[in-house]
Amino acid sequence: MIAEVTSDAVIELRDVSRTFHSRGREVQALQDVSLSIPRGSAYGIVGESGSGKSTMMRLIAGLDTPTVGRVTVNGTDITGLPERRLGPLRRSLQVVFQDPMGSLDPRMRIGRIVAEPLVAQGHADPAARVREVLGQVDLDPEIVNRYPHQFSGGQRQRISIARAIAPDPEILVADEAVSALDVTVRAQILDLIADIAAARSLTLVFVSHDLSVVRRVCDQVAVLQRGRIVESGPVAEVYDRPQQDYTRQLLAAVPDLQQSLGLARARQDDRERNR
Amino acid sequence: MTTSLEKAPTGPAPTHDGRRIGPLVYIGGGIVVLVAIVGVISFFWTPYDPGFTDTSLAKAGPGVGGHLLGTDRLGRDIASLLMAGARTTLYVGIVAVGIAALVGTPLGILAAMVPRRWSEFLMRGTDIMLAFPALLLALMFAAIWGGGITTSMLAIGIASIPSFIRVVRAGALVVLAQDYIPAARVAGRRPFAIAWTHVLPNVLGLVIVQASVSYAIAILAEAGLSYLGFGAGLTTASWGLMLQESQVTLGTDPLITVWPAAAIALAVVGFNLLGDGLRDRFDPRLAGR
Amino acid sequence: MSSPAVTTKSASDALLEVRSLGISAGGTTLVSDVALQLRRGERVGLIGASGSGKSLTCMAIAGLLPEGLRTTGEVTLDGETGNLLQATERSLARIRGARTGMVFQEPMTALNPTMRIGPQVAEAMRQHGVGKAEARRRTQELLAAVDLPEPATIARAYPHQLSGGQRQRVVLSIALANGPDLLICDEPTTALDVTVQAKVLELIESRLEASGAALLFVSHDLAVVAQVCDRVAVMYQGRIVEQGSVLEVLADPQHEHTRQLIRNADLGGGGR
Numbered sequence: 095m096i097a098e099v100t101s102d103a104v105i106e107l108r109d110v111s112r113t114f115h116s117r118g119r120e121v122q123a124l125q126d127v128s129l130s131i132p133r134g135s136a137y138g139i140v141g142e143s144g145s146g147k148s149t150m151m152r153l154i155a156g157l158d159t160p161t162v163g164r165v166t167v168n169g170t171d172i173t174g175l176p177e178r179r180l181g182p183l184r185r186s187l188q189v190v191f192q193d194p195m196g197s198l199d200p201r202m203r204i205g206r207i208v209a210e211p212l213v214a215q216g217h218a219d220p221a222a223r224v225r226e227v228l229g230q231v232d233l234d235p236e237i238v239n240r241y242p243h244q245f246s247g248g249q250r251q252r253i254s255i256a257r258a259i260a261p262d263p264e265i266l267v268a269d270e271a272v273s274a275l276d277v278t279v280r281a282q283i284l285d286l287i288a289d290i291a292a293a294r295s296l297t298l299v300f301v302s303h304d305l306s307v308v309r310r311v312c313d314q315v316a317v318l319q320r321g322r323i324v325e326s327g328p329v330a331e332v333y334d335r336p337q338q339d340y341t342r343q344l345l346a347a348v349p350d351l352q353q354s355l356g357l358a359r360a361r362q363d364d365r366e367r368n369r
Numbered sequence: 370m371t372t373s374l375e376k377a378p379t380g381p382a383p384t385h386d387g388r389r390i391g392p393l394v395y396i397g398g399g400i401v402v403l404v405a406i407v408g409v410i411s412f413f414w415t416p417y418d419p420g421f422t423d424t425s426l427a428k429a430g431p432g433v434g435g436h437l438l439g440t441d442r443l444g445r446d447i448a449s450l451l452m453a454g455a456r457t458t459l460y461v462g463i464v465a466v467g468i469a470a471l472v473g474t475p476l477g478i479l480a481a482m483v484p485r486r487w488s489e490f491l492m493r494g495t496d497i498m499l500a501f502p503a504l505l506l507a508l509m510f511a512a513i514w515g516g517g518i519t520t521s522m523l524a525i526g527i528a529s530i531p532s533f534i535r536v537v538r539a540g541a542l543v544v545l546a547q548d549y550i551p552a553a554r555v556a557g558r559r560p561f562a563i564a565w566t567h568v569l570p571n572v573l574g575l576v577i578v579q580a581s582v583s584y585a586i587a588i589l590a591e592a593g594l595s596y597l598g599f600g601a602g603l604t605t606a607s608w609g610l611m612l613q614e615s616q617v618t619l620g621t622d623p624l625i626t627v628w629p630a631a632a633i634a635l636a637v638v639g640f641n642l643l644g645d646g647l648r649d650r651f652d653p654r655l656a657g658r
Numbered sequence: 659m660s661s662p663a664v665t666t667k668s669a670s671d672a673l674l675e676v677r678s679l680g681i682s683a684g685g686t687t688l689v690s691d692v693a694l695q696l697r698r699g700e701r702v703g704l705i706g707a708s709g710s711g712k713s714l715t716c717m718a719i720a721g722l723l724p725e726g727l728r729t730t731g732e733v734t735l736d737g738e739t740g741n742l743l744q745a746t747e748r749s750l751a752r753i754r755g756a757r758t759g760m761v762f763q764e765p766m767t768a769l770n771p772t773m774r775i776g777p778q779v780a781e782a783m784r785q786h787g788v789g790k791a792e793a794r795r796r797t798q799e800l801l802a803a804v805d806l807p808e809p810a811t812i813a814r815a816y817p818h819q820l821s822g823g824q825r826q827r828v829v830l831s832i833a834l835a836n837g838p839d840l841l842i843c844d845e846p847t848t849a850l851d852v853t854v855q856a857k858v859l860e861l862i863e864s865r866l867e868a869s870g871a872a873l874l875f876v877s878h879d880l881a882v883v884a885q886v887c888d889r890v891a892v893m894y895q896g897r898i899v900e901q902g903s904v905l906e907v908l909a910d911p912q913h914e915h916t917r918q919l920i921r922n923a924d925l926g927g928g929g930r
Contacts, residue, residue: 142851143822157551177559184557197548201570211556257556277878277922278707303851347856349881351908351923358884358904 103130103166104265104297105154110163112149123149124160125321131314136291136298138308138329141318142344150318151269151301156183168264185215188258190287192270194250198242204228204253205238211261227256231286248279252286259290266291267299272307284311305348309333317341394646400639401581408455417446419453419606428622441611441625442618451632453606458588458636461522465587466580468526473533474576478564480534481541492538495531503528503590507599516599525590529583536579540572574650581644585637592633608633672736673698673839673872674719679731679743681714681723681896688727689714689896698736698839701866701873703883703904705919706893715893716844716876718743720760721750735840756786759833759871761862763845765825768832769817775801775828776813782835800831803868805861823854827861834865841866844876859886880923884908892916 112124124146131137141147152158153165156172164173168186175183188211191197198207205224212220225235231252242250251271258266268287272280288311291298302308308315309329316326317340325338336342411419416437423444431439438447480491501509507524514520544550545568553563594600595609611629619626674696681689689711696702704712717723719733721742733742738753745753754760762768770778779800780793788796801809804827817825826846833841843862847855863886866873877883883890884904891901892913900913911917 142853152551155551155555157554177554181557184555187555189552189555191548191552193548197552199547199549199553199567199571202566210553210558214553214557214559214562254552257552261556276708277919281922305852343853347852349852349855349879349885351881351884351920354881354884355905355909359909362903362905 102133104133104168105129105131105299106164106166107150107153107160108164108166110153110160110165112146112153112158113161122321124153127163127321127323129316129323129326131297131299133297134295135314136288136300136312138312138315139299139301139318140303140305140308140315140344142303144320145318146321147301147303147318148269149321151189151267151299154299155187155189155267156180181215184211185261186263187265187267188261188263189267189269190251190254190258190271193274194247194254195242197254198250200242202241203238204240204242207242208238208253208257208260211257215261217261223260224256227260228253230259230290231256246279247275248283251275251279251283255283255287255290259294262294263296265297265299267301269301270303271300273302273304280307281310287311305333305345317344391646391649393642394650397581397639397642397644397646400635401643404455404636404639405459407452408459411449411452411456415446415449415452417449419445419449421445428618428625431624438628439624441615442622443614447611447625447628450606450611451608451628454608454611454629454632455636457518457605457607458591461518461525461591462584462587464522465525465529465591466583468523469529469533469583470576470580473530473579474537474569474572476530477534477537478541478568478572480538481545481568482560482564488538491534495534498528498531501528503586504593504597507590507594508597511599516594518600518605521591521594521600524594525587528590529586532583533576533579536575537572540575541568544568544571574647578644578648581640581647585640585644588633588636588640671697673700674736674874675732675734676715676719677732677734679715679718679733680729681711681718682728682730683726687896689718692731692893692896692898694891694898694901696840696872696874699866699870699872700889701875701887703887703890704874704876704893705878705880705883705890707919708878709895710893711896712876712893713844716842716874719874720758720842721745721754722760737839752786755782755832755838756836757838758840758842759836759838761826761829761833761841761843761846763848765822765829765849766817768829769825771817773816774813775815775817775820779813779828779832779835782832786836788836796835800835801828803834803865804828804831805857806831821854822850823858826850826858830858830862830865834869834871837869838871840872840874842874842876845878846875847882848877848879855882862886880908880920892919 107127107129110124110127111122114121114123127150139147139150149158153160154167156167156175159174164171166172167183170182172180172183205221208224208227209220212223217223224238228235228237233249233252233256242253245253266287271287272283275283284307287298290296298311300308300312312329314327315329315332316323317332317338318324319340325332325336325341332341333345336345423440425444426434426436426440427442427444429436429440431437433439436446436448438451440446441450476491480488503525506528507521510520510524549567550563553567558566591600591607592609592612595607596613598613600607600609608629612626612633615626615629672695674694676692676694679689679692680687692715694702704716706712714723718729719742723729729743731743735742735753735757738757742750742753776794776797779797783793783796784790797813798809801812806812806824806827812820812824812828817828820828846862847858850858859882873887875883875887887904889902890904890907891898892907892915893899894915900907900911900916907916908920911920
């Protein structure tokens with residue numbers, strides 16, 4: 095399915111393919127994908143491993159370039175642009191990565207980590223801005239002199255979010271941003287991302303393998319399978335009335351507590367009847 | 370993360386800097402510090418002038434005539450020679466390892482960051498260089514420019530570059546696979562800034578390890594070169610030179626040979642122990658994070 | 659404080675008994691006062707946030723705690739004499755793989771990367787006295803029993819040539835190779851895709867059905883535990899705060915922390 099191209103699309107992928115070569119074999123990570131993400135939306139990209147969702151995220155974030163097709167972000171065609179000409183993209187788009195330990199340089203103090211995009215983009219007063227954004231993610235601004243390993247996973251992800259919003263981007267990409275977190279903090283971080291995106295009217299792109307996570311924060315969704323978009327549309331529609339077999343399979347496979355408890359109840363009733 | 374051991378929920382975790390260092394590192398470090406101190410002291414004081422020959426008291430045993438370790442066949446004080454030799458050893462090592470680290474580290478990081486075909490080119494060049502051991506290189510240099518301490522330092526340094534390139538490249542590849550690299554790119558950092566602020570600080574531990582291992586190799590190479598007569602000139606005190614000169618008296622006074630040999634062995638073991646211990650601490654591939 | 663086991667049945671068919679288990683590192687208490695009972699064929703889930711001590715408890719039972727951790731209390735397995743916590747490495751090695759089988763989160767680390775799949779499965783049996791020819795024959799059966807396509811081809815493959823789900827099936831076949839009485843699974847499907855997870859869980863259930871082994875299942879995913887287990891114990895800060903049947907605990911939680919876990923697990927309710 096090809097998403098409709100709307101005029102106010104902030105991110106647009108047109109006929110994009112990405113092929114990797116590994117040990118003489120060709121791997122088609124994305125095949126002829128077109129996608130357009132409306133400004134101000136919360137867009138979920140879901141898929142299992144090998145679906146091409148990470149490749150898509152890297153193309154959108156200007157970390158990789160398509161083999162075929164064009165990627166446009168915020169009106170600029172970023173396809174194949176060298177690093178030094180990606181300035182506008184770096185100002186308008188920021189990413190929160192999956193692993194809250196891995197995405198923070200262990201040898202850097204928190205203050206320097208959060209200031210990195212500001213310093214790279216020549217901000218006038220990084221220190222003040224760092225304290226401001228740390229406050230916005232409910233962290234004590236006094237932590238600027240500490241190191242990443244002194245924080246829990248959830249706190250580290252807050253630091254990561256602070257870094258992403260520091261340069262005041264228009265687009266926030268969350269790449270499996272809560273997948274590595276403990277269940278107890280997952281909901282909090284998810285809500286924090288959603289709240290920040292809503293309060294600043296950001297466009298949120300949420301890449302995840304977890305369908306329930308996407309359902310909680312997104313209004314639009316695209317389902318990827320083996321490098322293609324199999325289904326896309328409003329979250330309510332795709333989740334409640336999936337059109338494609340694969341989407342149905344995916345939704346059915348998500349463990350659901352109430353459903354499992356229903357089954358447990360049935361098992362118990364069975365046992366009592368047999369007694 | 371694949372650790373099945375759960376971490377403490379919040380607060381400072383005992384990771385990162387909490388890894389244990391075995392006692393051998395301290396022994397190695399102690400030996401290295403001892404050699405360094407002896408070398409430094411020799412600038413100001415040695416029991417006798419190491420160049421002073423006293424043929425009347427040649428080949429004296431330990432303790433004879435106030436010579437703590439005795440004298441060699443020219444009647445020079447062995448203890449003083451060893452002290453002055455430590456100075457040469459340190460000097461040659463520092464310069465040689467300095468050359469190797471200063472050239473090898475940036476090249477290693479470069480090899481990790483440039484596109485595949487450029488890095489292939491660099492690494493093949495490294496392989497070719499590896500085919501020339503320090504001794505061979507020094508012999509070539511000596512044939513062209515004549516022997517001497519500068520030639521040996523240069524040769525040993527150049528010969529040590531490839532191992533730095535390899536180790537640093539391997540470490541840099543591990544660092545570059547971390548999520549903070551794309552995070553820095555997204556932040557707008559250019560490749561040079563990424564190399565300087567993220568890659569270099571995170572491979573510095575490996576550089577230190579490689580430096581101490583290379584240092585041990587440099588000491589051996591220097592001793593070997595001096596022994597062969599291509600290293601330190603006759604006026605410079607050097608452990609390798611002492612070893613060579615003692616050969617004549619090996620049959621009659623083996624102790625004269627034992628002292629410099631022991632000094633070389635001790636220094637090499639010291640640097641190797643230090644290097645190995647530091648590797649356990651720094652090598653990201655061994656880190657069980 | 660922990661509420662002791664509520665559903666203690668007659669001890670006659672008891673398989674595993676954990677009494678006041680405590681684990682500490684240095685001066686820090688990591689797990690304390692854990693009491694747990696498994697009857698033959700029973701499936702018990704251990705749930706809790708990370709750091710709650712559920713994995714440590716599981717490793718203590720398997721005798722796989724890392725060095726430097728101190729244990730107190732008692733773990734007994736029916737048919738084995740004495741406290742497993744004090745058992746020698748040699749007797750533990752005999753029990754592991756024969757009486758208990760284990761499946762961990764990351765299948766790649768559980769397999770030897772330099773060895774083909776077939777020999778690895780066979781070795782699991784050879785370690786416990788099965789003959790060479792017999793082991794080779796049963797390897798094919800075991801690989802087929804965990805629904806691996808073309809078991810003969812899989813047996814010749816190296817671990818890296820298989821997908822995550824296939825590797826976890828291989829690990830499961832090794833865990834079940836000697837017909838253990840107890841299968842211990844620590845987050846066995848956490849690293850897998852949802853569709854693969856669904857199939858692996860189904861497989862675990864069907865293999866347990868066939869072998870009658872008991873199950874100790876550690877997971878952070880309540881829905882998965884509810885699907886697979888009969889009973890569940892909730893851990894919080896190193897203690898079991900609540901245990902009982904899956905329905906009792908998860909449909910009508912008594913402890914505040916259990917309610918918290920259930921609330922956190924439910925992501926579907928929100929939305930903008």
